[in-house]
Amino acid sequence: SDLYCVFGNPVNHSRSPDIHHAFAAQRGEDVHYEKREAPLSGFPEAVASFFTSGGRGANVTVPFKEEAYALCNDLSERARQAGAVNTLWQRDGRLHGDNTDGAGLMADLRHNLGWKIENRRVLLLGAGGAMRGILGPLLSYKPSQVLIANRTASKAQTLAELFHGSGVPVYGTSLDGLRGSFDLIINGISAGLHGEMPDLPADLVKPGSVAYDMVYGKEPTPFLRWAEAAGALATADGLGMLVEQAAEAFFLWRGWRPDTVPVMKMLRRDAP
Ligand code: ATR
Structure with missing residues (x-):
């Protein structure tokens, strides 16, 4: 074999x-x-x-x-x-x-879930290896803009700069300074699996927003529970x-x- x-x-x-x-x-x-x-x-x-x-x-x-x-x-x-x-x-x-991580995420979002990326405002939570892996494929589907929010703001900014020149505006910011509302929110904060999520303003979610957690578990993750409570139209975990x-x-x-x-x-x- x-x-x-x-x-x-x-x-x-x-x-x-x-x-x-x-x-x-x-x-x-x-x-x-x-x-x-x-x-x-x-x-x-x-x-x-x-x-x-x-x-x-x-x-x-x-x-x-x-x-x-x-x-x-x-x-x-x-x-x-x-x-x-x-x-x-x-x-x-x-x-x-x-x-293949980014392509895998895009296949799940677009084909399995039927979520659109083109022209959507996207929020990425976290700026670690997992986020870097998905940014290239994500940007190739032409969201209108991407904001990366991270506990350590400098890491979000450095990551955003790597993708300047993609044709899509990509910004980095701190979790504390986070405001606005987004069509698609993707969580890549690795603490998400084990219970703790940072406090996030509920109005990041607007009617029609969808939320994706890159981790998965038997129960809804803390991030997805937060998104549902904030009124997300649909949520999905990383399975x-x-x-x-x-x-x-x-x-x-x-x-x-x-x-x-x-x-x-x-x-x-x-x-x-
Ligand atoms: P991965 O491969 O899962 O991306 P990583 O590269 O270690 O792992 O990145 C972990 C991410 O989760 C980082 O964005 C980290 O924020 P910092 O860059 O500020 O360290 C984030 N993270 C981990 N624990 C966190 C917590 N308790 N609160 C907020 N963010 C957290």
Whole structure:
């Protein structure tokens, strides 16, 4: 069978093996996808030994995406923009890296949820690696403007500057100074999964606003509960993004696009 893996630390919570096995089963392909916990200081060695032993492709998750980026001989444009790599493969002895996170989010927003991005005012909460990964793909769908709000305002401003010249106005600000209202609000504050959300003004949400959390869980996340209470028209968590970024990686490795809808249903049903 063809060998794949996901590198992370920790990695045992990862749903990627279930997702990729479900994709492969759609065409009866023989794929073995496993979790590999690389030591924090041993990521390059873990990657090298995986490909030496015949691995066909690997995903990369926290905390190795930036290190994977630095390790690659060839990078896609979107990996370059993200400054991070979540999908690896080897060809002619060269390590190739791509980043499918932003494309995965866009597929979930546009196709699964049917949310429009063109001409919408977009608010991004957080300015970490996750946000940097999605900005390029987001801007390619031409929102009218993007505001990045972060606890540390300087990080939001630095990130906004990276995307100056995209044709879309992108600004950075602090969470405290945040005002205005937005058509689409995307949360990338990593504390969101575990309960605490910063206090946000309810009028960021206006009639018709929609809200997306890049994390997901069995219960609605604190951010999505806040958005619902503030009157959002629709909310969604990051389960669709997870499955869509995997589908995009699967396509890079194997050349065909799996059907994501049944796999999202499976994950939702089997949520731990
Ligand atoms: P990720 O890969 O998930 O983006 P990260 O790069 O560590 O992880 O970024 C975490 C993001 O969550 C940052 O925007 C961080 O804000 P700072 O840049 O000010 O550190 C944000 N964050 C984490 N905990 C937070 C909290 N309790 N309140 C507000 N923002 C928080």
